[in-house]
Amino acid sequence: MVSEFILAIDQGTTSSRAIIFSRDGEIKASAQREFDQHFPADGWVEHDPQQIWEVTSAVCRDCLAQLPKGQQVAGIGITNQRETTLVWDKSSGEPIYPAIVWQDRRTAQQCRKLAQQGHEALVRDRTGLLLDPYFSATKLAWILDKVEGARDRASRGELAFGTIDTWLIWKFTGGKVHATDATNAARTLLFNIHTQRWDEDLLKLFDIPEGILPDVYDCAADFGEAQEGLDGRTLPIAGVAGDQHAAMIGQACFEPGMIKSTYGTGCFALLHTGQKAQMSDNRLLTTLAYRLNGEVHYALEGSIFIAGAAVQWLRDKLGIIQQASETEALAASLDSNRGVYLVPAFTGLGAPHWRPDARAVICGLTRDSGRAEIARAALEAVCYQTHDLLEAMAKDTQQTLTSLRVDGGMIANNWLLQTLADITGMTAERPAITETTALGAARLAGLQLGLFSSLEDIAQNWTLEAKAEPAIEPELKADMIKGWQRAVERSLLDAERSDT
Numbered sequence: 047m048v049s050e051f052i053l054a055i056d057q058g059t060t061s062s063r064a065i066i067f068s069r070d071g072e073i074k075a076s077a078q079r080e081f082d083q084h085f086p087a088d089g090w091v092e093h094d095p096q097q098i099w100e101v102t103s104a105v106c107r108d109c110l111a112q113l114p115k116g117q118q119v120a121g122i123g124i125t126n127q128r129e130t131t132l133v134w135d136k137s138s139g140e141p142i143y144p145a146i147v148w149q150d151r152r153t154a155q156q157c158r159k160l161a162q163q164g165h166e167a168l169v170r171d172r173t174g175l176l177l178d179p180y181f182s183a184t185k186l187a188w189i190l191d192k193v194e195g196a197r198d199r200a201s202r203g204e205l206a207f208g209t210i211d212t213w214l215i216w217k218f219t220g221g222k223v224h225a226t227d228a229t230n231a232a233r234t235l236l237f238n239i240h241t242q243r244w245d246e247d248l249l250k251l252f253d254i255p256e257g258i259l260p261d262v263y264d265c266a267a268d269f270g271e272a273q274e275g276l277d278g279r280t281l282p283i284a285g286v287a288g289d290q291h292a293a294m295i296g297q298a299c300f301e302p303g304m305i306k307s308t309y310g311t312g313c314f315a316l317l318h319t320g321q322k323a324q325m326s327d328n329r330l331l332t333t334l335a336y337r338l339n340g341e342v343h344y345a346l347e348g349s350i351f352i353a354g355a356a357v358q359w360l361r362d363k364l365g366i367i368q369q370a371s372e373t374e375a376l377a378a379s380l381d382s383n384r385g386v387y388l389v390p391a392f393t394g395l396g397a398p399h400w401r402p403d404a405r406a407v408i409c410g411l412t413r414d415s416g417r418a419e420i421a422r423a424a425l426e427a428v429c430y431q432t433h434d435l436l437e438a439m440a441k442d443t444q445q446t447l448t449s450l451r452v453d454g455g456m457i458a459n460n461w462l463l464q465t466l467a468d469i470t471g472m473t474a475e476r477p478a479i480t481e482t483t484a485l486g487a488a489r490l491a492g493l494q495l496g497l498f499s500s501l502e503d504i505a506q507n508w509t510l511e512a513k514a515e516p517a518i519e520p521e522l523k524a525d526m527i528k529g530w531q532r533a534v535e536r537s538l539l540d541a542e543r544s545d546t
């Protein structure tokens with residue numbers, strides 16, 4: 047009998063996780079390991095690709111070792127931090143430079159220059175994205191330009207580019223497969239989301255040789271046999287998607303109008319918009335929800351760079367909490383925010399502002415303000431930012447959006463769940479399994495391996511654990527949003543100053 051278990055790998059920004067799911071979503075085994083973050087210069091963030099491979103293959107082994115004797119895994123699903131860029135030598139398998147992480151801002155000036163030269167419309171039309179250092183293309187060009195001899199080696203076909211999924215597939219298959227899936231490709235600034243091909247004009251614009259790029263497959267496909275790093279086992283890699291797209295699958299957002307919002311290090315809200323790419327007039331991204339059987343489903347995405355990371359900052363830099371979960375009681379201990387706002391623009395502001403140079407502000411402090419006000423402001427900031435994204439989505443689609451499926455580490459916080467509902471005016475729904483990203487990767491592999499017959503089959507497995515309905519006085523909500531907007535203006539003031 048075919049095994050009903052799938053090994054899902056969630057390679058995130060700060061840790062790698064592996065989870066073995068049964069067909070009905072039960073977690074049979076799990077393992078997680080953190081890895082090092084490198085900040086070699088202001089605004090730079092790097093990872094060591096070899097360490098990512100070691101940590102990721104180790105959590106897979108840890109997980110497989112937890113399975114009772116005689117139980118087997120049918121295959122692997124991979125989901126990953128997106129946009130993070132790496133280049134390696136095809137014959138030695140050695141990376142030629144550390145992975146440049148999605149948060150890295152080193153190519154901000156290059157993006158500004160390309161925008162000033164009038165290229166933003168082309169980029170937007172073809173990719174649905176913006177000229178921002180967040181995406182892969184300028185990071186890849188930077189590596190090719192700065193690493194001695196890299197351009198020559200690339201033109202001789204000696205180098206391979208990949209996002210983290212591609213790197214892991216390469217490593218697991220012992221260098222046999224150089225491939226990615228359409229959702230990851232769609233975050234590079236090089237992939238045409240309409241034709242579903244690497245775009246010649248964009249390759250020219252960013253000066254990227256086509257030979258360096260991976261093949262692009264559906265999210266459920268044959269990505270090769272994983273033979274390395276698994277203690278002698280061989281398992282098919284059958285599903286791949288960028289983490290936010292995998293969460294769409296894990297949250298069963300398969301119909302136009304359905305939204306998922308994930309609250310981890312950052313926050314990423316995706317609205318399913320159907321099979322036609324919906325472009326945004328409000329500075330949201332147009333991206334893929336998923337691609338299955340060659341059929342593309344699109345999404346509008348709002349990306350917030352700092353969500354749970356602000357809570358980590360309270361813990362690690364301010365030292366006002368010892369554990370993230372303490373923020374719940376602190377926020378609830380106050381009857382209002384007392385006029386204190388935190389705009390967590392530590393690495394600039396993402397959607398809908400797209401200002402890499404904005405910086406964080408805390409405002410409204412009085413002598414009476416303390417850790418509770420600041421902790422509450424950090425949680426409220428996530429809600430206001432979600433509100434801004436949902437408002438932009440409603441404008442773009444001219445739809446009234448009524449509910450949102452939430453997940454991610456932060457969403458265990460019940461105060462946050464209620465405040466999200468209050469500030470967004472929508473029902474916030476938390477599923478029974480909040481590991482939706484890993485679950486989505488498992489579902490994709492399950493689809494490919496015949497454990498599920500269709501998306502409807504997957505949707506039947508989604509179950510609600512808790513929900514919050516909006517319950518705030520409208521005047522109070524309006525005041526809070528006004529206070530937030532004033533705080534954002536202050537944060538943007540710093541960005542404007544750096545323009546002059």
Ligand SMILES: Nc1ncnc2c1ncn2[C@@H]1O[C@H](COP(=O)(O)OP(=O)(O)O)[C@@H](O)[C@H]1O
Pocket residue numbers: 058059060061309310311312353354355356357358370371372373374454455456457458459
């Ligand atoms: N109860 C909580 N309240 C608020 N924030 C939390 C809580 N639990 C975890 N977090 C935050 O959520 C984040 C971890 O979520 P996770 O989904 O694991 O993130 P990622 O996948 O991006 O590493 C951390 O930034 C942490 O500070």
Ligand SMILES: O=P(O)(O)OC[C@H](O)CO
Pocket residue numbers: 057058059060126127128129148288289290310311312
């Ligand atoms: O690793 P996460 O969960 O912070 O997600 C990162 C995103 O994919 C970046 O686009």
